[in-house]
Each structure stands twice: as structure tokens, then as C-alpha cells.
Amino acid sequence: VRRRCPRSWEVEAARDGRLVGEDRERLVRHLAQCPSCARESRSLDAVSAALRSLPDFRENEVSLRRLKQRILRRVDAQLVGRSTKSPRHHWRAAAALALAATLLTFGVHRAVHSPELLDPTVDVVETPGASWTRRIDHEAERVILRSGTLHFKVRRAPGGKRFVVRVPDGEIEDLGTMFAVTVALNRTRLVIVDEGQVTLRLADGRTVDLASGQSWEPGPTSTAAPPAADATSPPVVASFDAVESAPPSEIPRRVAPAPRPQAPAVPSTSVAAGEDVAYLNVLRLLRTGQTAEARAAARDYLRAFPKGFRRPEVARVAEGR
Amino acid sequence: MTSRPLYLVPVSSASPDGCALRRVAEGNVGALGEVYERHVHVLLRFAARVAGPDNAEDIVQATFVRAAKVAATYDDRAASGRAWLLGIAARLVQERRRSLVRLSRALLRLGAEARASCAPPQTHPSDIEKGLRRLSDAKRVVLVLAEVEGFSCDEIARMLQVPVGTVWTRLHHARRELRQYYGEDA
Numbered sequence: 097v098r099r100r101c102p103r104s105w106e107v108e109a110a111r112d113g114r115l116v117g118e119d120r121e122r123l124v125r126h127l128a129q130c131p132s133c134a135r136e137s138r139s140l141d142a143v144s145a146a147l148r149s150l151p152d153f154r155e156n157e158v159s160l161r162r163l164k165q166r167i168l169r170r171v172d173a174q175l176v177g178r179s180t181k182s183p184r185h186h187w188r189a190a191a192a193l194a195l196a197a198t199l200l201t202f203g204v205h206r207a208v209h210s211p212e213l214l215d216p217t218v219d220v221v222e223t224p225g226a227s228w229t230r231r232i233d234h235e236a237e238r239v240i241l242r243s244g245t246l247h248f249k250v251r252r253a254p255g256g257k258r259f260v261v262r263v264p265d266g267e268i269e270d271l272g273t274m275f276a277v278t279v280a281l282n283r284t285r286l287v288i289v290d291e292g293q294v295t296l297r298l299a300d301g302r303t304v305d306l307a308s309g310q311s312w313e314p315g316p317t318s319t320a321a322p323p324a325a326d327a328t329s330p331p332v333v334a335s336f337d338a339v340e341s342a343p344p345s346e347i348p349r350r351v352a353p354a355p356r357p358q359a360p361a362v363p364s365t366s367v368a369a370g371e372d373v374a375y376l377n378v379l380r381l382l383r384t385g386q387t388a389e390a391r392a393a394a395r396d397y398l399r400a401f402p403k404g405f406r407r408p409e410v411a412r413v414a415e416g417r
Numbered sequence: 418m419t420s421r422p423l424y425l426v427p428v429s430s431a432s433p434d435g436c437a438l439r440r441v442a443e444g445n446v447g448a449l450g451e452v453y454e455r456h457v458h459v460l461l462r463f464a465a466r467v468a469g470p471d472n473a474e475d476i477v478q479a480t481f482v483r484a485a486k487v488a489a490t491y492d493d494r495a496a497s498g499r500a501w502l503l504g505i506a507a508r509l510v511q512e513r514r515r516s517l518v519r520l521s522r523a524l525l526r527l528g529a530e531a532r533a534s535c536a537p538p539q540t541h542p543s544d545i546e547k548g549l550r551r552l553s554d555a556k557r558v559v560l561v562l563a564e565v566e567g568f569s570c571d572e573i574a575r576m577l578q579v580p581v582g583t584v585w586t587r588l589h590h591a592r593r594e595l596r597q598y599y600g601e602d603a
Contacts, residue, residue, distance in 0.1 A: 108589060108592070112563075112570050112585055112588060112589075113569055113570050113571065114570075114585060139596060140592065143564070143592055143595055143596060144564045146545045147466075147545065147549070147560070147561070147564045147565050148564065148565055149545075150466060150545060150546060150549075150565075152462055152465075153461045153462050153464075153465035153470055153473055154470075155458070155461055159474070160457060163457070163474055163477065163478060164450060164453050164454075164457075166478060167449070167453065167478050167481045167482060168446055168447075168449060168450060170478070170482050171441075171446050171449055171481070171482055171485040172446045174482070174485065174486070309579075309580045311580075371582075371586070372582030372583075372585060372586060373582060
């Protein structure tokens with residue numbers, strides 16, 4: 097039975113630009129001594145070579161000319177169609193634009209002067225074991241996340257209610273988007289924005305704006321010192337006191353967590369990106385010698401991504417092997 | 418010591434593709450022919466690998482037609498339009514697959530053998546081609562862009578407008594599935 101080197105994942109990581117600088121140089125030295133990693137490298141080279149050796153598409157000059165003519169004719173027809181629109185068409189477009197502007201102004205006016213703001217439409221998908229509640233008041237809809245990971249897809253009407261995710265160490269305000277939040281050990285561990293924009297306000301006064309494709313995770317100092325308060329302690333952010341004090345029974349939990357098979361509400365890209373970030377966080381902590389924090393992060397990963405493809409490596413870290 | 422002011426000399430930084438696509442955006446269809454001549458071979462090769470040789474010309478045609486439509490959005494500071502065109506082609510492959518799936522479902526509802534009629538006739542593909550075809554479109558596109566076209570993961574992420582972590586994940590799964598197909602230890 098061939099023994100697999102625990103560092104063999106680094107071969108692919110270096111290939112994809114995930115391993116750089118000193119780490120990469122260390123791997124190069126390691127490759128010269130480790131038959132398992134050398135085998136992994138050869139195997140990846142073989143896949144790459146096989147893909148490059150696929151026969152090229154057989155094209156001939158005549159078919160290429162024909163294709164070019166077809167494309168240019170098609171694009172030409174498209175342009176002609178665009179430019180031969182009659183002046184009457186422009187008047188119609190202008191009238192439609194004016195009507196839309198009027199309706200929009202009317203809608204905004206109603207939204208501003210209406211005593212009841214429109215509720216945002218929110219799809220929530222929870223990972224198993226997530227602990228959270230939802231509260232609604234006259235100006236905002238809030239999700240209080242105590243632990244675990246939630247994915248949100250939020251559609252807000254212009255001038256409608258705010259949507260805020262309360263986490264133990266701050267709050268995240270959504271500006272109409274899709275995003276995911278992970279909380280563990282009374283700390284926000286990860287925020288990933290898939291579309292749109294969110295603003296993260298931390299209890300220590302820091303504010304972080306995250307746009308589409310960006311993620312946030314706490315620095316080493318904040319992971320090293322989790323707050324003493326437990327999940328049921330009073331909130332850190334004072335502005336939430338009033339909301340927190342309301343008995344949960346008065347406000348029903350209106351959004352039932354979506355069952356796993358209905359997950360399409362959240363794109364798989366955010367889950368994959370979240371998994372990557374969580375895994376890279378474990379590695380970073382290990383490399384900086386923060387073993388206890390790395391174990392905690394590994395346990396978070398295993399909870400958040402029970403079927404994650406880095407599960408075997410992360411399980412070893414979590415068990416301290 | 419005397420100090421002399423520095424002047425910025427205005428130069429045209431647009432690449433040949435940038436100039437041509439700007440003219441396309443202004444309505445000059447002939448300029449699209451220049452872009453076609455420069456990139457048609459790469460696009461045909463890419464389309465044949467990710468969508469099959471029978472669909473390659475259709476994908477390339479749709480790519481140039483869409484490129485002409487959105488030519489005004491091209492950033493002409495880029496050295497070449499290759500990555501931009503490949504990004505359009507990659508998205509078209511995925512859109513096309515979705516519409517084929519919808520068509521298959523519609524035909525199945527009518528009781529027809531949709532899958533058989535939709536699938537293009539295959540001519541003895543090699544093992545690596547078979548393995549490649551078993552991958553999902555998303556994974557195949559990323560694998561071909563990285564291993565055949567030689568783009569970095571960051572470049573692919575920009576082309577496909579997805580986070581770089583997603584590219585790493587798709588690439589890892591694609592390689593693993595391909596290696597598993599050959600019976601290797603992934």
C-alpha cells in the first residue's frame with residue numbers, strides 16, 4: 097500500500113498559484129526527497145500533457161472563410177436592424193421612459209411617506225446546527241445569528257426596511273445582495289459576499305465594506321481572544337438592546353430554514369468560496385504556530401462543511417494529529 | 418540644483434484588438450473581421466474541447482456576434498482580446514447547455530427521446546476526450562482554460578466573473594474526476 101504524504105496537496109496548490117514565496121521554495125526542496133509528492137506532481141503533469149495532446153480542431157480555409165462571412169452578415173443585419181428604427185420608435189421609447197420615471201417618482205414618494213415600510217424578501221439557508229432567530233420592527237428586519245453558518249439572498253424594495261444580521265461581535269447590514277455569515281465561539285469567523293454589497297460594523301468601531309466576490313475573516317488577534325460572554329449574554333452593540341429584550345414568542349420565526357434539497361436559492365459558488373476561505377484560514381493558523389486556534393478553526397470547518405473535500409486533512413488538524 | 422517639471426506624454430495605449438473593437442462599437446463591421454482573423458483558431462480549439470467539435474463553429478459564431486454587441490464594454494488597455502473572447506465563449510457554453518437541458522425536458526414531456534436526438538453523433542473519441550466529456554461544463558471550461566490555454570487562476574476568475582476560490586475548487590474537482598476516470602488514486 098502506497099503511503100500518501102500529508103503535504104501532497106501542496107503540489108496542486110503550487111501549480112494553481114495558491115502556494116507562493118517561501119512555502120513554494122520549501123515544497124520544491126521537499127519534492128526532491130518525497131516520492132509521494134513527486135508521484136503527485138508527475139500525475140498532474142500527465143493530466144496536463146494528455147489535455148494538451150488532444151487533436152486540434154480540424155479547420156480548413158474554406159470553412160473558416162464561410163464562418164467569417166456568416167458572422168459578418170449576422171452582425172451587419174443586427175446593426176442595420178438597430179439603426180433603421182423609425183423616428184416614431186424613438187418617440188415611443190421616450191414616452192415609455194417618461195411613464196417609467198413618473199411611476200418611479202410616485203413609488204419613491206409613497207415609500208418615503210408611507211408609515212409602514214416594505215419588508216425585504218429574504219431567503220435563508222442554514223447549515224445543520226446553526227442557532228438563530230429573526231426579529232422585525234418598524235424600521236428593520238434583523239437576524240440574530242449565535243453560531244453556525246447562514247446564507248442569505250435579500251431583495252429589498254427601494255426605500256424599504258433595512259436588513260441587518262446581528263452577530264455576537266457586531267452587525268452586518270445588507271444593501272440588497274447574496275451573502276453568507278459564519279459565527280463560532282461568539283465570534284464572526286467569515287463573511288462572504290456573492291453579489292451586491294454589505295457593510296460589516298464591528299463592536300470595536302471598525303467598519304468594513306464588502307463588495308461582490310470579497311470576503312472577511314478576523315485577524316489573528318481577534319481569533320486569539322474570544323469574548324467572555326456566552327451565547328445568551330447581553331449583546332455587545334447597544335443599539336440592539338431593545339430588540340434583544342423583546343420576548344421571542346411575540347415575534348414568530350417567520351422564515352423556516354430551507355431544507356437542504358432546496359439549496360439552489362444560494363449559488364454553489366459561495367459555498368465553494370466559503371469552504372476555500374475556511375480551509376485557508378486553518379492553514380494560515382497552523383503556519384503561524386497558533387495550534388489551538390487552528391484546531392478551533394478546523395472544528396468550525398467540519399461543522400460548516402460536513403462534506404467538504406478537504407475534510408480528511410482538516411479532521412487530522414482538529415484531532416491534533 | 419534645478420528641478421525640471423515632468424510632463425506626461427499622451428500615447429495611444431489601445432492594443433490592435435482595442436482599436437478594432439472600438440471601431441466595431443462605432444458600427445464598423447469590417448473591423449470585426451480583423452479580430453476574427455487573430456483569434457478564430459484559439460476560439461475554435463477551445464470550443465471544440467469544451468463543447469465538442471460538432472458545436473465548435475456555432476459557439477464561435479455566437480461568440481463573435483455577442484462580442485460585436487458588447488464591443489463598447491471592452492477595456493482597450495488589455496494587451497489582447499483573447500481572454501475577453503474566451504470568457505464570452507465560456508459563458509455561452511454554459512448558457513447553451515442550460516437551454517439544451519430545457520429543450521430536452523420539453524421534448525421528454527412530449528414523449529420523445531429527447532436525449533438521443535439532442536446528442537450530436539460522436540466519432541470514436543479518445544480516452545481523454547471521454548473523460549473530459551464526463552465533467553460538468555463549469556469544470557471542463559476551467560480545466561481547459563488552465564491546462565490547455567495556460568491562463569492563471571486569477572485570470573480565469575476575471576474571465577468567468579467568479580471568485581478565484583471557485584476556480585481553485587472547480588480545477589481541483591476536475592483533475593480529481595479525470596484521474597479517477599483513469600483509475601488513479603486522486
